[in-house]
Amino acid sequence: MEIVRISEATGKTNRRNSPAAVFSRVSSGGMKLASSLGSIKLVLQGREIYRHRDQQIAVEAGQMLLVRPDMELSCEVDAAHPTRGLCLYVDEDKSRAISAPYVRTRAPAAYMETALELFNRSDSKSLTGLDGQDSLGTLQEQGVSIAGAMSEHFLRLGLERELARSALLCRLELARAFLEDCVEGSLDIDRLCRETGMSKFHFMRSFKAAYGTSPKRYWTSKRLLAAMDVAREISEPLEDVALRLGYSDRSSFARAFRRHIGQTPAQFMRATARLH
Secondary structure (H helix, E strand, O other), rough: EEEEEEEEOOOEEEEOOOOOEEEEEEOEEEEEEEEEEEEEEEEEOOOOEEEOOOOOEEEEEEEEEOOOOOEEEEEOOOOOOEEEEEEEEHHHHHOOOOOOOEEEOOOOOOHHHHHHHHHHHHHHOOEEEEEEEEHHHHHHHHHHHHHHHHHHHHHHHHOOOHHHHHHHHHHHHHHHHHHOOOOOOOOOOOHHHHHOOOHHHHHOOOOOOHHHHHHHHHHHHHHHHHHHHHHHHOOHHHHHHHHHOOOHHHHHHHHHHHHHOOHHHHHHHHHHHOOO
């Protein structure tokens, strides 16, 4: 995989038609991006503004933009938000996993950690060896897997225009990240609607279409899993977990857990213990 380093936005068109890892450190300016390949754009620091026709997509640190082949975008960086980023252009076969014109989603924490480590290594030019290429290849494979999952959500949405579907999924991904972040708090659907700029009816219907479940069920499942992760780490009794989550007793908690997760708490604990 070719390794490219960009230190400024030149305003010219940056064309990539073969697999490459592009490490960028840009303080201001803009450029046009064009490729016959799909790409995984990850913002490690700052904010990048992408545009396609009348669509504008702001990608913040910790987020990724998955872009279908043959999409021409412009990218801008303002001086108030200098950026560090990594863009992976994947080969033709892997590009087929990206069916949405574009999707912005939050990058998994472990994915971000690996990308930051590779970015730091790119400064010392230590990525040209086999180890560096293997690490980039792993990051690419994981990114393509995420793109495949996002494409499934994209295809479930009923809007006829693809760009409108992409824009809608970007907003739904913001809501999904918010649901995962508030598992220790309470569910506020009205706030989610305000954050995404959608009516309650449109939000509820679109979320269920994309993810196959309601926002409340999704949030409850994430909340239960997060509580069990904490319980495993600190050896907390299930009775205490149940009370902490607002259930009246261990039995009601176990019933809810099985209904949402498909396993009893004991089965879940045994399965996760094997993974650790």
